Amino acid sequence: MQKSPIYKDAEERMKKSVEAVRAELAKIRTGKATAELLDGIKVEYYGTQVPINQVANITVPEPRLLSVQPWDKNMIGPIEKAIRSSDLGLNPTNDGRVIRIPIPPLTEERRKDLVRLVHKLAEEGRVAIRNIRRDANDKIKKLEKNHEISEDEAHRQLDDIQKLTDSYIEKIDELLKIKEKEIMEV
Numbered sequence: 001m002q003k004s005p006i007y008k009d010a011e012e013r014m015k016k017s018v019e020a021v022r023a024e025l026a027k028i029r030t031g032k033a034t035a036e037l038l039d040g041i042k043v044e045y046y047g048t049q050v051p052i053n054q055v056a057n058i059t060v061p062e063p064r065l066l067s068v069q070p071w072d073k074n075m076i077g078p079i080e081k082a083i084r085s086s087d088l089g090l091n092p093t094n095d096g097r098v099i100r101i102p103i104p105p106l107t108e109e110r111r112k113d114l115v116r117l118v119h120k121l122a123e124e125g126r127v128a129i130r131n132i133r134r135d136a137n138d139k140i141k142k143l144e145k146n147h148e149i150s151e152d153e154a155h156r157q158l159d160d161i162q163k164l165t166d167s168y169i170e171k172i173d174e175l176l177k178i179k180e181k182e183i184m185e186v
Contacts, residue, residue, distance in 0.1 A: 007160055010136040014129050014168040021125035021172055028114055028121075030182045033066045033103045035059070043082040045075065052079060056099075066101040073097070106183070114183045122176040126169050133165040 003011075026036040035058040042049040052058065056070040056079060068083075070076055076094050083092045083101060092101045106114070137158055144154035 003160070004140075004157055006136050006139045007157065007164065010132050010161055011164055013132045014164065017125055017128040017132065018168055018171050018175070020128075021121060022175055024121050025118060025175055025179045028118060028179065028183070030106070030114075030179075030185070032063055032182070033060045033101075035066070037066065037088065037103075038068070038083065041082050041086045041088075043075065043078050045078075052082065055079065064103045064105075066103065068092070068099040068101065069097065070099070111183050115180055118176060118179050118183065122172050125172045129165055129168050129172070133161055136161045 023039075026034070027040045035053070038052045038058055041052050043052055043055060045055050052068065055072065055075050056068045059067045059069070061067050068079060070079055073096075076096070076099060080092045080094055080099055083090055083099070090101050090103070092099045094100070140149070140154050140157045140161070143149045144151060149157070
């Protein structure tokens with residue numbers, strides 16, 4: 001059966017919400033090193049703020065170590081400074097060519113703070129999805145009120161939107177569960 005344009009629009013927006021939550025969760029530091037950890041950090045490059053991954057190669061040589069190799073040797077200082085001043089609590093060192101960032105193990109208190117943050121981000125994602133559902137439902141009710149669709153059709157579309165909402169909230173809950181497990185892993 002053909003899905004309505006309202007359904008397709010809601011689905012597209014919900015996908016984007018889940019992706020936004022996934023991207024935010026990737027930036028949160030767990031005990032393991034990941035290149036995505038530095039995604040939110042910008043560095044000044046010839047007068048413009050650019051993400052670190054656009055001026056350097058980021059690798060993970062060991063589970064608790066990040067390696068950042070700038071393409072331009074003059075960028076070592078600014079990159080190191082940007083990492084140090086970020087709120088990630090990392091302490092980079094460099095040898096003149098490569099910046100090494102050891103990822104310290106998380107304390108129990110820090111883990112709990114991160115879990116709270118992850119829950120907050122997941123809840124923001126759920127709220128965004130519910131807002132999309134509300135917008136879609138309002139459009140459907142307006143069509144029904146203007147007699148552009150039948151009452152039965154409106155109920156069917158509202159049910160479809162609710163099923164879609166439930167599936168995307170489930171996806172966010174799954175992301176939350178994975179990230180929470182990652183954070184609490186010692």
